[in-house]
Amino acid sequence: MNKADLLPAARGDVPADLLLANARVINVFNGCIETGNVAVYRGMIAGVGEYTKALETIDLEGRYLAPGFIDGHVHLESSMLDVVEYARAVVPRGTLTIVTDLHEIANVTGLAGIRYIMNRAQHLPLNVFLMAPTCVPATHLETSGAEIDADDIRQMLKWSNCTGLGEMMNYPGVLNRDEKVTAKLRLAMGRPVDGHAPGLTGKDLTAYIAAGIRSDHESVSLAEAREKLDKGMFIMIREGSTEKNLEALLPLVDEANCRRCMLVVDDRSCVELQRDGDIDAVLRKAIRLGLDPVRAIRMVTLNPAEYFHLQEHGAVAPGYQADMVVLEDLNCPQAVMTFSRGKLAARDGRPVFKTGRQASAKLRDTIHIKEPGRDSFRLSCAMPMPVIEVVPGQIITRYRRETLPVVEGTAVPDPARDILKIVVVERHRASGNTGVGMVAGFGLQRGAIASSVAHDAHNIVAVGVDDESIGAAVAEIQRMKGGLVAVDGKMVLAALPLPVAGLLSGQSLEKTADALTVVEKVAARLGSTLPAPFATLSFMALPVIPELKITDLGLVDVNEFRIIP
Amino acid sequence: MNKADLLPAARGDVPADLLLANARVINVFNGCIETGNVAVYRGMIAGVGEYTKALETIDLEGRYLAPGFIDGHVHLESSMLDVVEYARAVVPRGTLTIVTDLHEIANVTGLAGIRYIMNRAQHLPLNVFLMAPTCVPATHLETSGAEIDADDIRQMLKWSNCTGLGEMMNYPGVLNRDEKVTAKLRLAMGRPVDGHAPGLTGKDLTAYIAAGIRSDHESVSLAEAREKLDKGMFIMIREGSTEKNLEALLPLVDEANCRRCMLVVDDRSCVELQRDGDIDAVLRKAIRLGLDPVRAIRMVTLNPAEYFHLQEHGAVAPGYQADMVVLEDLNCPQAVMTFSRGKLAARDGRPVFKTGRQASAKLRDTIHIKEPGRDSFRLSCAMPMPVIEVVPGQIITRYRRETLPVVEGTAVPDPARDILKIVVVERHRASGNTGVGMVAGFGLQRGAIASSVAHDAHNIVAVGVDDESIGAAVAEIQRMKGGLVAVDGKMVLAALPLPVAGLLSGQSLEKTADALTVVEKVAARLGSTLPAPFATLSFMALPVIPELKITDLGLVDVNEFRIIP
Helix, strand or coil: CCHHHHHHHHCCCCCEEEEEEEEEEEECCCCEEEEEEEEEECCEEEEEECCCCEEEEEECCCCEEEECEEEEEECHHHHCCCHHHHHHHHHHHCEEEEEECCHHHHHHHCHHHHHHHHHHCCCCCCEEEEEECCCCCCCCCCCCCCCCCHHHHHHHHCCCCEEEEEEECCHHHHHCCCHHHHHHHHCCCCCCEEECCCCCCHHHHHHHHHCCCCEECCCCCHHHHHHHHHCCCEEEEEECCCCECHHHHHHHCCCCCHHHEEEECECCCHHHHHHCCCHHHHHHHHHHCCCCHHHHHHHCCHHHHHHCCCCCCCCCCCCCECCEEEECCCCCCCEEEEEECCEEEEECCEECCCCCCCCCCCCCCCCCCCCCCCCCCCCCCCCCEEEEEECCCCCCEEEEEECCCEECCEECCEHHHCEEEEEEECCCCCCCCEEEEEEECCCCCCCEEEECCCCCCCCEEEEECCHHHHHHHHHHHHHHCCEEEEEECCEEEEEEECCECCCECCCCHHHHHHHHHHHHHHHHHCCCCCCCHHHHHHCCCCCCCCCEEEECCEEEECCCCEECC | CCHHHHHHHHCCCCCEEEEEEEEEEEECCCCEEEEEEEEEECCEEEEEECCCCEEEEEECCCCEEEECEEEEEECHHHHCCCHHHHHHHHHHHCEEEEEECCHHHHHHHCHHHHHHHHHHCCCCCCEEEEEECCCCCCCCCCCCCCCCCHHHHHHHHCCCCEEEEEEECCHHHHHCCCHHHHHHHHCCCCCCEEECCCCCCHHHHHHHHHCCCCEECCCCCHHHHHHHHHCCCEEEEEECCCCECHHHHHHHCCCCCHHHEEEECECCCHHHHHHCCCHHHHHHHHHHCCCCHHHHHHHCCHHHHHHCCCCCCCCCCCCCECCEEEECCCCCCCEEEEEECCEEEEECCEECCCCCCCCCCCCCCCCCCCCCCCCCCCCCCCCCEEEEEECCCCCCEEEEEECCCEECCEECCEHHHCEEEEEEECCCCCCCCEEEEEEECCCCCCCEEEECCCCCCCCEEEEECCHHHHHHHHHHHHHHCCEEEEEECCEEEEEEECCECCCECCCCHHHHHHHHHHHHHHHHHCCCCCCCHHHHHHCCCCCCCCCEEEECCEEEECCCCEECC
16 A cells, blocks of 8 residues: 555544554564554554544453564475465464465475465465575485576565575585575675574684575574574574474573574474464463563564564554454463454454465476386395484484395395385486485384475485385375375375375365374374374485485485485 | 675685784674674675684784764765765764765755765765655745755665665655655655654654654654654664754663664764764763663664664674774773774774875856845834744744834844844845845844855855845855855955855865864854854754744744745
8 A cells, every 4th residue: 555545544534444442562662561542544553542533443451462473484385284274374373474485395396386375375364475495406415396596586586575585505505605506695685695504603604694694593502593693693593393492592582682583483284383373382482481571572573574674564553564463461472363454364263364265276286206116115235224313303313324134135124123114206207216225213013104295305205114015105195196195005094185286285274284183193003103203204305404314316424415325 | 795705714714804803892783792803804794703814913902893883864964074074084983884865965956966975975984875865855935956856766766875765854745645755755665764753743743654754863852752762763862063862862772672773963063073073972972871882882883784774784793894993992982993894994083094086076156146136135024023033052943023123114133132134045046035034142243154054955044233244245155156154344254165065165174174163263253152153054044943944035934834924
């Protein structure tokens, strides 16, 4: 809208569209709580104070009113939800703005997937800002479905809802001044550039920051986060489904530096979104851990708004977009109502908005595999052989060596010692590329589980006790055109289809979360000892996280950043 | 430079160009002071820490090192200095970045004057960022030399060193949604828009902010500043030559809101710059008044950098421009050395940089007046007549009515009661427009003083005891093509020529300040009782400041915003 249109309502000359009366407003500018009436006009906040005339009035009866929460770093594909369903999941929780790096779908479909999600996000009561993915594919040690080059990034940066450059995971490329990486960074031109620098320290960290990278969400220790903050990075404290850093990093935050800190989720599963919540769950935990509630709210409103230059977001103040959350108890913030652009979007945790969006037929044919042969999953290898060891609750793995039974000249799993076969099948271009190895820690005693969600190239990854089960699991994913599956021999026991790019469900939040719960339970029945076996599985093929990983090109020694021959 | 070039120095692989060793660095991110070595490479900060190799090393022996100060709001023309000399005045004080609204010269020469200053500012050790002037002319109640329209603003916003829209003084235009004003505001598009809202309060203030205006530097009382901050404005606490608000506003600043506050000078005369200093003087005074020194430094570094989106300014950190100030005593910060883009620019208060700039012959013919006739300054008026009353130390005036002696049918001054004649002669287009009135408070007993610096239209303004002196003063300004003058009868007693646009000296800082001191002393000898009579004189023609002012069109009742017939 033309802001001038807002002025008569701000002056009280015309009635507001909506009046939120008797609010205790969280003022993020001064850190105080102020009682007043909030006048909303054409989706914007006209003013806070003694307004009375309005077409509609809601008496908040002294409840707290906070700016809509901003999640400053999330890959929404990790929810396995279409963005419409994602909005249904998070808007009732108070998240009204997300800044998303869509590098998951970009690895499968390139710009087309990014456009698909950004287009579907229009007209939702959720502001979706894009950080243009910089590292697609993440490495040369795997086969992705697409590449994002400097030209693509230049194009995205022209979009009005593209705020900057997404996490620069290729820190070796930055430090070694790789030409392609440098070209991408040069495009940023004063816009925010997100970092991804797990464990980077000392002069390498300094150099990475000197390249213009000004945020990081990968710190796991207090010392790591402190060094990054001291050197000028905004610290995004992450509390996702698999990576939980809040407890370790919260002691970092003090009055002097809190303007440089945010709370983000990075990756959250649909089950967790539905059960525990989104940014609101992080807020509650942070407050439980001792963070002052108003400071916590500033960290998910004004702070990300400033970092991302979102001038009309992050405050309940004149001229800001009317995205607001009503909270009952500031010590345990739970959204009672959320308003998006001045319209009630959710009440008591349930969405009340119409999405007006049909399921799309696009991007539903992205699984292309070459029929595996009889011997595709055979593993003949000198003993002892490398074994990936899962570290519970983390996405790093350990590099172990084990001697395994050999049957007909091929190494076979040993479920008794919890060593299973792991397979990655290239699924973008039907190349037939197949990585085969062994993994410890999944606990399966029968059958196999498989997934087309496998960071970041999203090939098909399967873990199983025998080749027949693995083959059946891969075949079922092919049949579903993507998804998660648990099989026993030839029998499919449970599945969650993810037909959109092999990453996203075509179903509702509720159905998707239910199906994920079921397939995880079935995996547990097969013997899985992991709390979230598919989430763990999805990180087995991510060769930017140490120590031993597997891609369609084979086992990757991450520390040496090479394929093991 | 390409930031990638900085990385080898950041990693310590190549020697730095300059090493500032044993510095106590003010870290604006965490509010702490950290000991370390600062490595500079190609004008940028490569890193802070254990660097040792460098082409040149300066041992700071434990002295403090702060980011170069940023003055977030200044009209540099008020110094009467060419920007080259302005840099010589402020860089030794630690000011290494200014954000300037050049609406003074724009009122005389339009875009040409703005271009003139911005071009001359290149290659100086001072970063000059422009806020495009929005209110030229300031009102329709005076005749300016030029107009800045929306097209001009659109053009300026394309310049890489134009950061946003300058102070929107026309708040009635904003509130009444004047079409031209609205068109200008629409151009801002997410960039900062500075406000100017003296005394605006309540819903009018809310509406003004809702229009997208996010800063103000006109608060004079604590309550006024607090309301503006609470509603979302960045508060620029002003401590200029004529407007001093620091003492009144400093109690506003606390730990929670200080990120929304800055210190600025707005207008500072060359004499004050030379004698007391610039932002450094404001810092010293603020600290003397009780502000924590590190917090004070954040208010003139990180805070303005964030507000203006100056991503490479405001911190001593990797990837930032190497603009730094060495301070001896943090409780009384005085620049011992200043470095601009990694080069020593000043030492012990003296500039050591070459300006490489010749005086320019441009814009030196801007005084065009129609020869005053015999009766031009005659005043025939019914008694009692309106008299402008100067309020010492303020730029507002009072509206008084007095009965004056009448000689040959015309009202004449009454020096015994300190009521003098004031005249404004249009000087851009030789229209012959002349405003004549009476003023109380200058104290002259003989002669006249006159100036071509008269905010904002910069016509010639003169105050005197008799028409002959006034005529001689105006004629001398015409002869000098601009300047300040004190005359007695036909005799010119002292003058400061300001040949560039009638606003700026062609001389050095030292000569200009000396000449200004002399002409002020002479004015005192003529009887002036004001500490800075020419500064006071320059605000007599500013019809946006209450209550009674005078322009070339006549006396202006500012409260009614109209010419008195």
